[in-house]
Amino acid sequence: MTTPALEAKGISKRWPRTGAVLADCSLRVERRTVHALIGASGSGKSTLLRCLGLLEPPDAGSILVDGALAVDQGVVAADRSVRRSVGMVFQEPSLFAHLSALANVSLAPHRVLGLDPESARNRACSALDRVHALHLADRRPDELSGGERQRVAIARALAMEPSVLLCDEPTSALDPLLTREVMAVLRELALDAGTTMVVVTHDLDFVAAAADSVDFLHAGRIRISGTADLLGTRGLDDELDRFLQRS
Amino acid sequence: MPRVLAPLLVLLATMAAAADDGMARLRASGIMRWGCDISGGAPFAFPDPSDPDRVIGFEVEIAEELAHRLGVRAERFSADWLALIDALEADRCDLLINGFEVTADRERVVAFSTPYFRYAQQLVVRAEDRDRFTSLADLAGRPIAVLNGSASIESLRSAGVPPSLIVEYDDSLAPFTETILGRVDACLQESFIAQFFAGHDPRLALVDAAFDPGIYAVVVRQGDDDLLASVNAALASMRADGTLGRILQRWGLWSDAQRELGIDRGPIIATIPEAIGTPPEDGLPWSLVLWSLARAAAMTALLTIVSMPIATFVGLLLAIAILHGPKPLSRFCHGYVLLTRGTPLLVQIFLLYYSLPALGAWLGIPELLTWNKVVVGIVCLAANYAAYEAEIHRAALQAIPQSQWDAARALGFTRAQTLRFIIVPQSWRLSLPAIINDLNSLIKDSSLVSMIGVQELLAVALGIGKASFAVPSMLVAAAAFYLVLSLLADWFGQSLERRARTVGTLPEPIHR
Incomplete structure (x- = not known):
């Protein structure tokens, strides 16, 4: 059995004021697969993803990235190389407003990975090309549409060549037309390029078409895991039925 | 305010001072640093109205003659009059010659030489009130203007005038102007100052009979006995051989009362034109005046240009430390901001300038902590504004x-x-407009460093204005220079903002 790209065991998280959001969540993401996290709003999907992205320390549990321990018993290991191998795309693109699209993408390869400017730029250009945004390289973030911004943000994460790319509802802030544009890019990355991804999404069409595995979260727990076929089943779980009915 | 700090400074100074005697140091350096305030007005030491770069006055001549007789060169040290004694304590100068009346209060802090001039108090009223007010008694219940820190205050107090009716002004000219304008009904000044400013002005009248005589003497630090003895010997010879009498005559200050101090008049000579307190007939020599102002404006610009970038950068470090630093550092920096914003810049300038050398002497590193006044000014402005920029x-x-x-x-x-x-x-980008705002404000706040004798725009304008009876027009001229500096600052700020808006000029790894 090969080492999974990402593995989480027994992740729990409790906010001091509002109480538990995650309880004993475990998941395993194989290389070159797309893993979808679905569930109603407030089910804990985004928090789980932020824990996996090492942005939020869980209260308990461990996370392994490429077999390396990134979170051990709720404590984040301070190894930057592990952090670098997890890329993240947020609901809001959060582009660096003072930099051009190209500089947004090349800044981290240059400053974090230490590539020389020329190599960093080449890497950024190829990342932009993968999301069909190379023609936007010289634009400022405020000169881009919402969909374009999100594509640049995806390129920014890809340019670090992460072992796994985490996407937190990357289209939640976009209208349907722009949503299609961004989901098409993600689908392409998932299907053609063999990128390992964990995607939090409401877009069940995307899940059906691109996800290799699916976790359904309800009330902070992974209630049911399976393949994308899960979306076609009924009667397996009441909460899943209710969720699928509403979506 | 400054006098409040004096006890502290005296304490620091006495811890350090008297390590070596003043006279020995004068001989070693070949220089006699004498302190005065050139913005205090004529006829003491003031900018020559026909050439504002030159400082003239009867005390300038006394200082030069004194230095000559001590076998050294005179070097003038300028500071605000109220700060002069502190400057002496802090060893910024060796002695003071600037109309210091010998009073019991002062004798507790410093030592006085034998006298070089005798004065009396002279009451001045508006010409039309000449018959109404013929003595101090006629002015009962009315406000009277005086020069702050002068012996006139003590004279009024001992005559029973309540403190609320004694109105103090920062320079010699203002009490007369206020009398003319009618804000006060009279002013009391030392007789020759009254003669100088009011003697030739048809709007004012001198009330008969000067009273309450007193003497001026050279001020030295207590314990500088050797220096004091040398100064006294030199003054004695100047009094006896007619040199002092000649200087007093040149400046129209001679009176028979001077003989009581043992001053020999010497041959009779004429009063020089500069000693007659009238505005120059053909107006101000504007080309010279503007040249002086332009150079003073360059000093103001220098203070601003050097201190503002430091303030901006240090302010950024402070803000980062407050927001992201470890707790003790964050607290410390926050405390610095509160302390610096919460105390007057003037006090900070004053403390740094006068107490650092004393502290340095105490620590045994006087040369390390005795900074040039421009450096002190820049450090204070930068440190003060850093607190504001931090926020x-x-x-x-x-x-x-x-x-x-x-x-x-x-x-x-x-x-x-x-x-x-x-x-x-x-x-x-977000902070830039507010920082440019502060840059503008700093240009004007930089005038506070004139307190320690830095000849910046406002100090020079006031000095020329007082010496040539043209304070309002000099202030307008100074304001015009400030406006130009301020517009330049705005223009600079706008170009910075434009740059900050363009992508590619900011830290970016790619140079395309």
């Missing part, structure tokens, strides 16, 4: 959304890298 930077740093931090963290940036490459370049 501007703090607000701007906090205005950058958390999502920018998240995005940077997800990419593997450290906190320092995130600040340097992502947060600060963005917050800088």
Whole structure:
């Protein structure tokens, strides 16, 4: 059995004021697969993803990235190389407003990975090309549409060549037309390029078409895991039925 | 205010002073640093109205003659009059010659030489009130203007005038102007000052009979006995051989009362034109005056140009330390901001200038802590404004959304890298307009360093104005220079903002 790209065991998280959001969540993401996290709003999907992205320390549990321990018993290991191998795309693109699209993408390869400017730029250009945004390289973030911004943000994460790319509802802030544009890019990355991804999404069409595995979260727990076929089943779980009915 | 600090400074100074005697140091350096305030007005030591770069006055001549007789060269040290004794204590100069009346209060702090001039108090009223007010008694219940720190105050107090009716002004000219304008009904000044400013002005009249005589003497530090003895010997010979009498005559200050001090008049000579307190007939020599103002404006610009970038940078470091530093550092920096913003800049300038050398002497490193007055001015302005800039930077740093931090963290940036490459370049744009605002304000606040004798725009304008009876027009001229500097600052600020808006000029790895 090969080492999974990402593995989480027994992740729990409790906010001091509002109480538990995650309880004993475990998941395993194989290389070159797309893993979808679905569930109603407030089910804990985004928090789980932020824990996996090492942005939020869980209260308990461990996370392994490429077999390396990134979170051990709720404590984040301070190894930057592990952090670098997890890329993240947020609901809001959060582009660096003072930099051009190209500089947004090349800044981290240059400053974090230490590539020389020329190599960093080449890497950024190829990342932009993968999301069909190379023609936007010289634009400022405020000169881009919402969909374009999100594509640049995806390129920014890809340019670090992460072992796994985490996407937190990357289209939640976009209208349907722009949503299609961004989901098409993600689908392409998932299907053609063999990128390992964990995607939090409401877009069940995307899940059906691109996800290799699916976790359904309800009330902070992974209630049911399976393949994308899960979306076609009924009667397996009441909460899943209710969720699928509403979506 | 400054006098409040005197006990502290005296304490510091006495801990350090008297290590070596003043006279020995004078001989070693070949220089006699004598302190005076050149903005105090004529006829003491003041800018020559026909050539504002030259400082003239009867005390300038006394100082030069004194230095000559001590076998050294005279070097003038300028500072605000109220700060002069502190400057002496802090060893910024060796002695003071600037109309210091010998009083019991002062004798507790400093030592006085034998006298070089005798004065009396002279009451001055408006010409039309000549018959109404013929003595101090006629003015009962009316406000009377005086020069602050002068012996006139004590004279009025001992005559029973309540403190609320004694109105103090910062320079010799103002009490007369106020009398003319009618804000007060009279002013009391030392007789020759009254003669100088009011003697030739048809709007004013001198009330008969000067009273309450007193003497001026050279001020030295207590314990500088050797220096005091040398000064007294030199003054004695100047009194006896007619040199002092000649200087007093030149400046129209001679009176028979001077003989009581043992001053020989010497041959009769004429009063020089500069000694007659009238405005120059053909108006101010504007080309010279403007040249002086332009150079003073350059000093103001220098103070601003050097201190503001330091303040901006240090302010940024303070803001980062407050927001992101370890707790003790954060608290310390926050405390610095509170302390610096909460105390007057003037006090900070004063403390740094006069207590650092004393502290340095106490620590045994006097030369390390005795900074040039321009350096002290720049350090104070930068340190003070850094506290204000810190708050501007703090607000701007906090205005950058958390999502920018998240995005940077997800990419593997450290906190320092995130600040340097992502947060600060963005917050800088937000803080820029407020910083340019403060730059404008600093240009004008820089005039406070004139307190320690830096000849910046306002001090020079006032000095020329007082010496040539043209304070209002000199203030307008100074304001015009300030306006030009301020417009330049705005223009500079706008070009910075334009630059900050363009992508590619900010820290960016790619040079395309």
